[in-house]
Structures are given as C-alpha cells and as structure tokens.
Amino acid sequence: MPAVENTPDIPALMRGLGQAARGAATLMAAAPSAAKDQALRALAQRLREAGPALQAANAQDLQAARAAGLAEPLVDRLKLTPAIVETVAQGCEQIAAMPDPVGEITGVKRRPSGISVGQMRVPLGVFGMVYESRPNVTIEAASLALKSGNACILRGGSEALHSNLALMALVQAALQEAGLPPAAVQLVPTTDRAAVGCLITMPEFVDVIIPRGGKGLIERISAEARVPVIKHLDGNCHTYVDAEVDLDMAVKVTDNAKTQKYSPCNATESLLVHAAQAAAFLPRMGDIFVAKGVEMRCCARAAALLGPRRSVHRASEADWATEYLAPIISIKVVDSLDEAIAHINHHGSHHTDAILTTNHANAMRFLREVDSASVMVNASTRFADGFEYGLGAEIGISTDKFHARGPVGLEGLTSMKWVVLGQGEVRG
Numbered sequence: 001m002p003a004v005e006n007t008p009d010i011p012a013l014m015r016g017l018g019q020a021a022r023g024a025a026t027l028m029a030a031a032p033s034a035a036k037d038q039a040l041r042a043l044a045q046r047l048r049e050a051g052p053a054l055q056a057a058n059a060q061d062l063q064a065a066r067a068a069g070l071a072e073p074l075v076d077r078l079k080l081t082p083a084i085v086e087t088v089a090q091g092c093e094q095i096a097a098m099p100d101p102v103g104e105i106t107g108v109k110r111r112p113s114g115i116s117v118g119q120m121r122v123p124l125g126v127f128g129m130v131y132e133s134r135p136n137v138t139i140e141a142a143s144l145a146l147k148s149g150n151a152c153i154l155r156g157g158s159e160a161l162h163s164n165l166a167l168m169a170l171v172q173a174a175l176q177e178a179g180l181p182p183a184a185v186q187l188v189p190t191t192d193r194a195a196v197g198c199l200i201t202m203p204e205f206v207d208v209i210i211p212r213g214g215k216g217l218i219e220r221i222s223a224e225a226r227v228p229v230i231k232h233l234d235g236n237c238h239t240y241v242d243a244e245v246d247l248d249m250a251v252k253v254t255d256n257a258k259t260q261k262y263s264p265c266n267a268t269e270s271l272l273v274h275a276a277q278a279a280a281f282l283p284r285m286g287d288i289f290v291a292k293g294v295e296m297r298c299c300a301r302a303a304a305l306l307g308p309r310r311s312v313h314r315a316s317e318a319d320w321a322t323e324y325l326a327p328i329i330s331i332k333v334v335d336s337l338d339e340a341i342a343h344i345n346h347h348g349s350h351h352t353d354a355i356l357t358t359n360h361a362n363a364m365r366f367l368r369e370v371d372s373a374s375v376m377v378n379a380s381t382r383f384a385d386g387f388e389y390g391l392g393a394e395i396g397i398s399t400d401k402f403h404a405r406g407p408v409g410l411e412g413l414t415s416m417k418w419v420v421l422g423q424g425e426v427r428g
Contacts, residue, residue: 020186029102055082117421127206129396131156131211150413154188155199200227202227210396230395236269244357247277253379270330274340295329300314321349354376373398374397
C-alpha cells in the first residue's frame with residue numbers, strides 16, 4: 001500500500017476505505033476460526049522474516065523524527081526494535097491459540113413459556129483506530145481485529161508512516177494467504193489530518209472509534225466524533241505504600257513501576273507514602289531516584305524527609321494530576337488509607353493504581369474503593385497491559401465504564417446479542 005500525499009479528495013479516499021471495510025466485516029464475522037488462526041500464525045512468521053526490511057523502514061521514521069525535533073520519549077515510542085517485533089509476533093501466536101470468542105452462547109435459561117434465552121458474542125463490525133507513534137500498535141490492532149472477526153481502518157501517526165506501511169503489507173499478505181479479505185485491515189495511506197475528521201464522522205461505515213495517543217488527540221476525537229468512542233485521556237497512575245508493608249518489596253516494586261520505562265501510560269507518576277513508613281522508605285527510594293536521574297516533586301513533609309538530595313523540588317497543586325511520561329514523579333505523605341484513596345480518586349485518571357501492603361483488609365478496601373480500570377496489590381503498575389494480562393495484545397486501555405474497561409482485548413471488540421431458542425412457542 002503506497003503512501004498517498006496531497007490527495008485531492010480525502011472524503012472520497014475515506015469513503016472507499018469505509019466501503020471496503022464494511023464489506024470485509026461481513027466476511028470476517030462469518031470466517032472460520034481455523035482461517036483466522038492461520039492468518040495470525042502467518043503474520044507472526046512474516047514479521048520474523050521481515051526483520052531487515054522493517055528496520056530499514058523504521059530507520060526512515062526515526063531519522064525524520066529526530067530531524068523534526070520530536071521529544072526523546074516520543075522517539076522512544078516510535079522504535080521498532082527486534083525485541084518489539086518478536087513481542088508482537090508472540091502476541092499473534094498467543095491470540096491464535098486462544099478460544100475464538102465469536103459465536104459463543106452463554107447464560108442460556110429456560111423460561112416458563114418454553115423458550116430458552118441466552119446471549120451470543122458477536123463482532124462489533126468495523127472499528128477505526130487513530131494512534132500516535134508506536135508502530136507495534138498496528139500489529140496489535142490488526143491481530144485483535146482479525147481474531148475477533150472485525151474489520152478495522154487504522155490511522156497511525158505521520159511520524160511512523162513508513163514503519164506502518166511496511167507492517168500493513170505483511171498483515172494483508174497474511175490475510176490473503178489464509179483466504180481472508182485483505183481489506184479487513186486497512187491503513188489510511190496519507191498524513192493529511194482531514195482523513196481523521198472523515199474517519200470519525202462515518203457512522204455508515206464505522207461502528208466505533210478507538211483513539212490511542214496524547215490527551216489532545218483523544219479530547220479532539222471525543223468532541224468531534226459521530227460514532228461511539230472507547231478512550232482514555234491519560235495515565236496518572238499511583239503507587240501507595242501502606243502503613244504495614246515489606247519495605248524491601250516496596251522499594252523494588254516502586255522502582256520498577258516508575259523507572260522500568262518512563263514513556264508508557266502505565267508507569268507510576270505519583271507516589272503516596274503512609275506517614276508511618278515515610279521516614280524509613282523515602283530516603284531509600286530517594287537515593288534510587290537520584291541515581292537514576294528522576295526528579296522528585298514533593299509535598300513539604302516528603303521534601304523534609306528526603307533532605308537536600310539533588311532533584312528534590314516542591315510540588316505544585318497541578319503536579320498531583322500530571323501524567324509526566326518522563327523521569328519525574330510526584331511524592332506525597334499521607335496519614336491514612338482513607339486519605340490515599342481519596343487522593344487517588346480525586347487526582348488520578350482512573351487508569352491503574354497499586355497498594356503495597358501486608359495488611360489484607362487494607363488491600364481489599366483499596367481494591368473495592370479505588371475507582372480505576374486496573375487496581376493492584378503488591379505489584380508494579382507496569383503490569384497493566386493486555387499482553388501481561390494474557391489478552392495476547394491490547395487495542396488500548398479504556399478508562400470509560402461502559403462496554404470495555406481497562407486493557408481492551410478480544411472480548412472488548414465484541415458485543416452480546418440476545419438469542420432465543422424455541423420449538424414453535426407462541427406468546428399468549
């Protein structure tokens with residue numbers, strides 16, 4: 001699929017993609033599981049075999065991004081390393097090995113009238129996805145669309161166009177090899193922003209839009225879309241160190257949650273520490289953050305306990321609600337579990353939050369009362385990921401509460417319809 005630049009008629013281009021997707025969706029909804037799994041395994045093989053070609057395409061994007069002055073965390077998201085390619089290839093194989101959700105009938109109950117009523121899982125139809133950087137998202141979206149019996153139209157970031165075009169060629173070849181319609185997965189081949197405006201306002205062709213990127217992108221799409229949107233605005237994730245805790249474990253998990261990688265939306269951005277552990281925990285944690293170049297934006301009590309370490313600064317009110325995606329963390333000392341939960345629910349983004357504790361009752365309260373899509377006990381927030389959750393891959397992480405919440409995998413790309421099984425019953 002060649003790139004199309006300066007297309008004179010973007011609406012016509014997008015209508016063509018939409019019509020092709022709608023036709024493919026009908027075929028994909030009826031596709032046998034064996035064909036879908038064959039396509040996924042073929043895609044994994046093609047990804048591994050295409051290493052040099054993918055690296056060359058990705059190098060073009062990386063060079064252009066740096067020349068354009070793209071921030072380093074965004075350049076990092078753009079990389080398509082051999083390790084990332086292997087991860088998405090494994091994701092394809094993992095999805096192929098999963099049960100096919102399409103057509104599953106559950107909850108069948110016999111009614112007094114004699115009919116049996118249940119629900120069948122069916123594809124959504126066509127989803128449009130708009131995302132920035134991260135070319136691996138192209139494969140994750142394609143593989144999930146394929147297994148869930150959907151068609152999709154993908155619009156990656158302009159900074160990843162060469163990488164995405166190379167990946168899309170592999171996807172469509174794998175579909176064709178398995179006897180499935182190549183139009184089941186399409187990439188918008190232009191960087192013209194008008195294409196996004198068309199994609200999100202075509203309810204006749206697109207059933208749902210999934211934006212994955214910066215807050216500005218998601219806010220714009222949520223405001224302008226004429227089709228339903230599955231979204232999350234940001235990932236202001238918290239780690240809370242409770243009054244009763246294994247300090248060695250708390251240091252290890254907090255370090256991983258913040259510093260294992262700074263750019264993902266599931267990295268911890270805010271650290272809350274109970275006053276009972278602050279004096280013992282914060283100096284140890286602060287030494288690690290200083291050694292790794294992490295700036296600490298602290299409340300007065302945390303700043304006093306951390307002392308004159310470099311990179312310790314006073315937090316502003318805005319810091320408590322900020323997703324940094326960088327080596328910066330806000331730190332606050334709290335006096336109770338109640339205060340920690342209230343702080344998270346007020347300042348957080350309902351993405352992922354963790355408690356580190358040895359108190360079972362406190363852990364259960366945290367799980368029940370923190371209003372987030374993923375809530376964890378004694379684990380790094382970095383685990384909030386479709387691959388780590390066993391979904392094979394994810395289409396995104398939803399902080400909405402309807403239909404899909406948290407990492408959106410196969411089931412999040414399907415819906416339920418009612419089915420009624422009878423033997424000639426009529427209503428009296």
